[in-house]
Amino acid sequence: MTKHLVTESRFPNPDAAFQTIVDAHRGLSEEQSADVNTRLVLLLANHIGDLEVLEEAISVAKESGEAE
Numbered sequence: 001m002t003k004h005l006v007t008e009s010r011f012p013n014p015d016a017a018f019q020t021i022v023d024a025h026r027g028l029s030e031e032q033s034a035d036v037n038t039r040l041v042l043l044l045a046n047h048i049g050d051l052e053v054l055e056e057a058i059s060v061a062k063e064s065g066e067a068e
Contacts, residue, residue, distance in 0.1 A: 005056040 011017040025033045045054050
């Protein structure tokens with residue numbers, strides 16, 4: 001069974017989830033912030049535990065960054 005990336009919010013309060021991420025970076029240097037992001041990505045990738053979903057997420061993230 002192949003899982004697919006879920007892109008719609010699963011948070012009852014998506015603004016609070018976003019604010020939590022923003023708050024995690026408050027007061028950090030750019031390097032510290034990048035380190036937190038790296039660790040967070042690795043933790044969440046491990047939590048997903050599905051290489052196909054991870055690859056899809058990477059693809060979506062790269063495409064959305066190109067639109068900027």
